[in-house]
Amino acid sequence: EIVLTQSPATLSLSPGERATLSCRASQSVSSYLAWYQQKPGQAPRLLIYDASNRATGIPARFSGSGSGTDFTLTISSLEPEDFAVYYCQQRSNWFSITFGQGTRLEIK
Amino acid sequence: EVQLVESGGGLVQPGGSLRLSCAASGFTVSSNYMSWVRQAPGKGLEWVSVIYSGGSTYYADSVKGRFTISRDNSKNTLYLQMNSLRAEDTAVYYCAREALYSGSPGGFDYWGQGTLVTVSS
Numbered sequence: 645e646i647v648l649t650q651s652p653a654t655l656s657l658s659p660g661e662r663a664t665l666s667c668r669a670s671q672s673v674s675s676y677l678a679w680y681q682q683k684p685g686q687a688p689r690l691l692i693y694d695a696s697n698r699a700t701g702i703p704a705r706f707s708g709s710g711s712g713t714d715f716t717l718t719i720s721s722l723e724p725e726d727f728a729v730y731y732c733q734q735r736s737n738w739f740s741i742t743f744g745q746g747t748r749l750e751i752k
Numbered sequence: 753e754v755q756l757v758e759s760g761g762g763l764v765q766p767g768g769s770l771r772l773s774c775a776a777s778g779f780t781v782s783s784n785y786m787s788w789v790r791q792a793p794g795k796g797l798e799w800v801s802v803i804y805s806g807g808s809t810y811y812a813d814s815v816k817g818r819f820t821i822s823r824d825n826s827k828n829t830l831y832l833q834m835n836s837l838r839a840e841d842t843a844v845y846y847c848a849r850e851a852l853y854s855g856s857p858g859g860f861d862y863w864g865q866g867t868l869v870t871v872s873s
Contacts, residue, residue, distance in 0.1 A: 645813070676857075678858070678859030678860070680797075680859075680860075682797075687846055687863035687864065687865060687866060688797065688846075688860070688863060689863075690851070690859045690860060690861050692859075693851065693853070693858035693859035694853070694858055694859075697853075697858070699851075699859065699861060700861075731796065731797055733797075733799075733859065733860075735857055738804075738808075738810070739810040740799075740810065740812075741787065741799040741802065742799060743789075743796060743797040743798065743799060744796070745796045746796045746797075
């Protein structure tokens with residue numbers, strides 16, 4: 645099973661700052677990596693798919709990069725509504741999907 | 753408009769069974785890749801199972817042999833039959849559709865609101 649490790653576990657920043665979240669895979673997942681945002685009491689929301697493609701309706705301040713084992717989600721200038729938990733997810737084969745443990749983005 | 757509505761959650765004793773349903777509208781379940789994803793209280797997301805448009809099914813090791821994913825094409829509904837339930841199966845269970853871009857999967861683009869399963873005596 646491919647393990648995804650997200651860092652940091654918690655990121656404390658202020659609105660307007662730049663956020664950089666990391667996701668590392670235990671083996672190559674090519675570009676089959678997605679990012680999600682989850683707020684309390686809500687289902688996750690797809691932000692990025694195939695490592696760098698924004699999902700429909702996602703603001704341009706969200707961007708993804710990376711391939712192989714190292715991936716990054718960047719939020720260029722934090723808005724108040726961006727403070728949430730973020731998960732990465734891989735599906736590099738047809739029989740297994742895994743999520744990272746999450747990064748909590750909190751207001752400093 | 754695409755919608756997924758789960759039902760069937762509740763309190764069940766260890767060793768018991770439960771069947772979750774996910775009614776879809778706005779798209780055809782049988783033409784898509786559909787998964788169940790769960791989230792234990794205060795914890796992260798865990799993929800549980802997938803059913804592909806061709807009918808193939810796969811499971812996480814934690815539920816293999818105990819859970820069964822299926823669909824009813826006439827009702828456009830996804831199911832998760834859960835047997836031999838354990839305390840560690842306690843979670844909110846979401847059904848989710850996987851986006852397809854040029855035939856390749858690209859993340860879960862639609863999710864239900866989730867249904868809570870509590871396994872306790």
